[in-house]
Amino acid sequence: MAVPNLSSVGNWLRSPSGKRMIALTLFYLTLGLLFSTVAGTYIVRSEVHQSAYGEDWNDLSSFRADIKEQGITTTSIVSSPLLLEEIQSPRDTVFVVSGIERDTISLPRFSADSSVIQLVEGLGYSTSEIEAISNFVERGGTIVVLDDFGYAQGLADDFGLGYSGHQLYDTQTWDPDLDFNYVWLNITNGFNYSSTSGSRTNTNPCLADADSDGTPDFLEGILGVPTSSDLALCSHRWDSITATYNMDPGYDLLLNQPSAFDKDSAGENADDNLYPIGFSTQDAYLDTNNDGKLTVGFSGTDAGSDEQGPFAMYVKYCRSRNCDNPDSGRAYFVTDGSMLVNSIYDTEGVESGVYGEFNKTPDSNDNRRWALDLIAEALMSNDGNGSISEEAQVIFDESRHQQPSFMGDTYNLLYYILIYFTNDWMAMLLMFLGLFVLFEFIIIKKLDPEPWRHVFSIIYYGYGDSRRYEYYGRANKIKQILLTRVRNVNSLTREEFDALPARELQKMVNDPVLVKFIFEDRRYSMEEIIAVIKRIKTWGRR
Amino acid sequence: MWTRKASILGAGGVSLVLVGMMMSNFQMMVFGVAFVAFLAVNSWITGHGDIQVVRTLSADNLYKGDDLYVELEITNPSWRRTQQLEIYDNIPHEMKLRSGLNYMRVNLGPGETTRVRYVLRCPLRGHYSIGPISIRYRDSFNLFSQEMYVDHRSDLIVFPQVREIEEAMVRSRTPKMYTGATTLRTPGPGTEFFSLREYVPGDPFKIINWKAFARTGQLIVNEKCRDAVTDVFILVDSRDISRIGTVLKNPLEVGTVAAASLASYFIKRRDSVALAVYDERLSFLPPDTGDKQYFKILSSLAGVAPKGAMPLQAVTNALSSRFSRGSPVFIISALEGDGTTIPAIRDLAGRGHEVIILSPSSVDFERLVSRIPRTSYEVLKLERQNRLTALAGFGARVIDWMPDVELSQALLQVKMG
Numbered sequence: 008m009a010v011p012n013l014s015s016v017g018n019w020l021r022s023p024s025g026k027r028m029i030a031l032t033l034f035y036l037t038l039g040l041l042f043s044t045v046a047g048t049y050i051v052r053s054e055v056h057q058s059a060y061g062e063d064w065n066d067l068s069s070f071r072a073d074i075k076e077q078g079i080t081t082t083s084i085v086s087s088p089l090l091l092e093e094i095q096s097p098r099d100t101v102f103v104v105s106g107i108e109r110d111t112i113s114l115p116r117f118s119a120d121s122s123v124i125q126l127v128e129g130l131g132y133s134t135s136e137i138e139a140i141s142n143f144v145e146r147g148g149t150i151v152v153l154d155d156f157g158y159a160q161g162l163a164d165d166f167g168l169g170y171s172g173h174q175l176y177d178t179q180t181w182d183p184d185l186d187f188n189y190v191w192l193n194i195t196n197g198f199n200y201s202s203t204s205g206s207r208t209n210t211n212p213c214l215a216d217a218d219s220d221g222t223p224d225f226l227e228g229i230l231g232v233p234t235s236s237d238l239a240l241c242s243h244r245w246d247s248i249t250a251t252y253n254m255d256p257g258y259d260l261l262l263n264q265p266s267a268f269d270k271d272s273a274g275e276n277a278d279d280n281l282y283p284i285g286f287s288t289q290d291a292y293l294d295t296n297n298d299g300k301l302t303v304g305f306s307g308t309d310a311g312s313d314e315q316g317p318f319a320m321y322v323k324y325c326r327s328r329n330c331d332n333p334d335s336g337r338a339y340f341v342t343d344g345s346m347l348v349n350s351i352y353d354t355e356g357v358e359s360g361v362y363g364e365f366n367k368t369p370d371s372n373d374n375r376r377w378a379l380d381l382i383a384e385a386l387m388s389n390d391g392n393g394s395i396s397e398e399a400q401v402i403f404d405e406s407r408h409q410q411p412s413f414m415g416d417t418y419n420l421l422y423y424i425l426i427y428f429t430n431d432w433m434a435m436l437l438m439f440l441g442l443f444v445l446f447e448f449i450i451i452k453k454l455d456p457e458p459w460r461h462v463f464s465i466i467y468y469g470y471g472d473s474r475r476y477e478y479y480g481r482a483n484k485i486k487q488i489l490l491t492r493v494r495n496v497n498s499l500t501r502e503e504f505d506a507l508p509a510r511e512l513q514k515m516v517n518d519p520v521l522v523k524f525i526f527e528d529r530r531y532s533m534e535e536i537i538a539v540i541k542r543i544k545t546w547g548r549r
Numbered sequence: 550m551w552t553r554k555a556s557i558l559g560a561g562g563v564s565l566v567l568v569g570m571m572m573s574n575f576q577m578m579v580f581g582v583a584f585v586a587f588l589a590v591n592s593w594i595t596g597h598g599d600i601q602v603v604r605t606l607s608a609d610n611l612y613k614g615d616d617l618y619v620e621l622e623i624t625n626p627s628w629r630r631t632q633q634l635e636i637y638d639n640i641p642h643e644m645k646l647r648s649g650l651n652y653m654r655v656n657l658g659p660g661e662t663t664r665v666r667y668v669l670r671c672p673l674r675g676h677y678s679i680g681p682i683s684i685r686y687r688d689s690f691n692l693f694s695q696e697m698y699v700d701h702r703s704d705l706i707v708f709p710q711v712r713e714i715e716e717a718m719v720r721s722r723t724p725k726m727y728t729g730a731t732t733l734r735t736p737g738p739g740t741e742f743f744s745l746r747e748y749v750p751g752d753p754f755k756i757i758n759w760k761a762f763a764r765t766g767q768l769i770v771n772e773k774c775r776d777a778v779t780d781v782f783i784l785v786d787s788r789d790i791s792r793i794g795t796v797l798k799n800p801l802e803v804g805t806v807a808a809a810s811l812a813s814y815f816i817k818r819r820d821s822v823a824l825a826v827y828d829e830r831l832s833f834l835p836p837d838t839g840d841k842q843y844f845k846i847l848s849s850l851a852g853v854a855p856k857g858a859m860p861l862q863a864v865t866n867a868l869s870s871r872f873s874r875g876s877p878v879f880i881i882s883a884l885e886g887d888g889t890t891i892p893a894i895r896d897l898a899g900r901g902h903e904v905i906i907l908s909p910s911s912v913d914f915e916r917l918v919s920r921i922p923r924t925s926y927e928v929l930k931l932e933r934q935n936r937l938t939a940l941a942g943f944g945a946r947v948i949d950w951m952p953d954v955e956l957s958q959a960l961l962q963v964k965m966g
């Protein structure tokens with residue numbers, strides 16, 4: 008086999024086909040590199056956090072298992088919360104957002120303000136998604152938003168809240184058994200919505216006790232030990248060992264690296280039905296200078312110091328005043344995205360080593376009771392029967408979590424785009440335009456293969472130099488041809504002819520018109536030229 | 550490849566699904582999915598182009614203007630039906646379809662055979678190739694089509710026409726010194742008997758006279774008279790300028806006809822004929838006789854194409870050592886755009902060659918395609934006449950060949966100095 012030598016390779020590289028091949032190769036390499044770079048960010052397996060479907064210490068599997076154990080359907084949204092618009096019975100649905108790890112994809116949309124089209128979205132959720140979530144609450148749904156430094160700001164804004172985005176240090180309630188990152192949020196009564204409302208425990212079916220006999224209304228009339236079906240969604244308050252029902256409306260919530268709401272936006276605001284319930288202590292500080300340390304200064308005046316508390320950390324929003332209407336929508340905001348993760352939520356599991364070995368184990372806390380109370384408040388009837396709708400469901404938002412499965416994020420992205428294009432007005436308009444263009448393109452550009460037929464076609468290569476025609480009409484050229492004719496007829500060489508005296512030439516021509524034509528240098532009209540040519544043609548024949 | 554119908558159906562299906570999702574209209578989505586599913590199912594049941602094709606031609610070589618009979622035998626060797634199969638035999642666009650069709654749409658069953666027959670007319674000389682065979686198969690609903698080729702080609706040569714010029718050559722004023730093979734009264738290779746002589750070792754057995762051997766008992770051989778053969782040189786001008794005129798009527802086209810006719814005439818007379826074609830370079834076929842030489846000359850003339858601008862003097866200089874002494878030289882040229890014509894012909898005539906110039910009138914060919922003003926045309930003609938007169942003055946026999954004049958007629962119009 009012949010081995011190509013270097014010179015032949017070099018020649019090929021310099022040839023047009025070689026250059027074209029190199030250009031094509033470089034183009035496809037660049038394209039491949041770009042594609043793999045973009046796709047790689049979606050293909051690479053990532054670490055999962057705060058997923059209801061993960062079993063790790065920082066996932067929410069224990070919380071989901073508790074809900075399932077109570078006979079409630081749990082599901083998730085992996086594409087976009089825009090799907091909340093499709094839910095038929097929002098009254099029986101709880102939407103749980105635990106940690107918003109990813110920003111939204113900014114796609115253009117119509118806006119209500121003067122800009123008409125909004126090209127860039129806010130952080131976290133897109134405006135359409137926030138509208139969908141807000142509408143969901145309007146229609147009676149319940150949302151639980153747990154986030155600290157993530158992307159919940161846009162959603163919180165819609166409810167009149169503002170996440171500070173700084174870590175909170177509480178010098179009084181931090182857990183000395185763990186470390187300063189763990190902060191206790193102690194709530195004496197989780198149902199004291201405002202300074203004037205008093206305790207509204209009757210808004211929660213697990214605590215509603217109209218006759219104040221220490222037995223919740225839904226257990227009235229049940230003799231002996233209630234069964235799990237009697238307890239319905241409040242079984243977490245029943246202590247089977249002591250056979251007592253816990254009617255405590257207060258919670259000791261353990262938070263990990265919490266943030267807090269801005270003071271300006273999280274004050275008591277009964278007009279907007281926004282109720283801050285859980286607060287840090289007076290000696291809590293927000294790391295507003297982001298130095299990772301607690302910098303104590305004169306509150307609010309020292310530029311370099313951290314802001315001093317108290318700060319709202321748990322805010323409840325109800326569509327109805329003081330959450331009196333059980334069918335109205337609710338929204339729970341807590342400034343810690345990890346308060347329901349297995350390592351805090353399931354302290355028994357942590358102690359038994361289900362989630363691996365820990366140096367320090369958190370103390371038992373009321374996070375589980377708080378979470379299941381709000382599930383009961385949302386899904387259980389408050390009419391004393393403790394009935395639960397068959398359509399009751401809890402939806403976990405997984406659309407803002409990294410997906411553990413291969414290409415899971417790519418799937419989510421595609422699904423997100425699909426949902427976006429079928430739910431957002433701007434996107435729908437774009438899609439209609441796209442479909443219109445697609446159809447136009449197909450109709451104009453997509454041609455069926457041509458029918459084959461033989462075409463007899465002899466390539467016409469008519470040839471002629473029309474530029475010389477004018478030259479051949481000039482008197483000088485005609486004169487030259489006449490002289491050549493005279494020379495040929497008289498069999499003279501060019502030299503002999505040139506040496507001829509004029510008189511001899513006149514004799515040879517022997518035609519006064521042609522002699523005059525030869526010797527007279529003037530302009531000739533077309534008629535004269537034609538006459539001369541005629542004479543030249545007849546001249547040789549005499 | 551998707552047809553337009555499939556593209557619209559696909560886009561329609563996807564659109565219905567999307568719009569159905571947008572409007573939460575389940576029926577619309579079902580329709581959309583049905584469209585897409587219909588496409589998907591049909592994409593699995595397309596036909597195939599796995600067929601065997603055999604092409605038969607009535608001739609491999611033919612003369613310009615002749616008819617060619619072509620037959621295609623198509624067989625489906627597969628166990629599947631071909632579905633809608635289109636078969637198209639690619640033929641050169643210079644050939645005219647006289648009868649039949651080179652296209653067929655069939656649906657061949659397993660092992661089934663069909664035939665396509667058609668007749669082509671070849672109005673232009675040249676080297677041609679028929680094929681490959683294009684195949685296009687579609688599914689039953691014409692949603693998808695695939696194209697492929699069966700690389701089966703048949704080569705053929707279309708020779709220039711050969712005119713009968715014997716009578717013209719006899720009647721013309723061209724010199725008759727090259728009267729074909731003549732016998733000389735000297736022994737040598739030839740056809741006529743010369744004498745008997747004794748066998749000498751080395752003589753071929755086939756010339757032994759066996760009757761004489763039987764009679765005398767001695768080996769006697771027949772000796773033949775040596776045949777004298779004239780070498781005729783034909784120079785064809787195939788320069789770019791020789792394409793003046795139309796594709797069917799131009800100096801080169803009529804020149805190849807003239808060269809083929811002259812070669813045919815002289816080879817029939819058992820003369821040796823040499824052919825030189827000059828365009829951007831010189832192609833020379835050394836003098837020879839016989840059918841093989843005739844075929845070579847026709848093949849060479851079939852392939853000439855106008856290109857280049859090689860001067861005639863370069864040709865005569867290059868061939869000067871190959872010209873046989875006193876051999877006649879035919880120059881077929883429009884004599885345009887070459888300042889060396891006169892010195893080249895003067896040299897040839899000076900070396901004792903009989904030079905016959907067959908010159909298609911380029912001005913008149915040009916007039917077929919270009920509107921030449923009357924005065925310019927007359928002046929151009931005068932200039933051409935001057936040139937021909939000058940050449941005749943050097944002893945060449947010049948034929949001014951007008952486009953509408955037959956070759957045999959043109960040969961009778963020899964102009965002498």
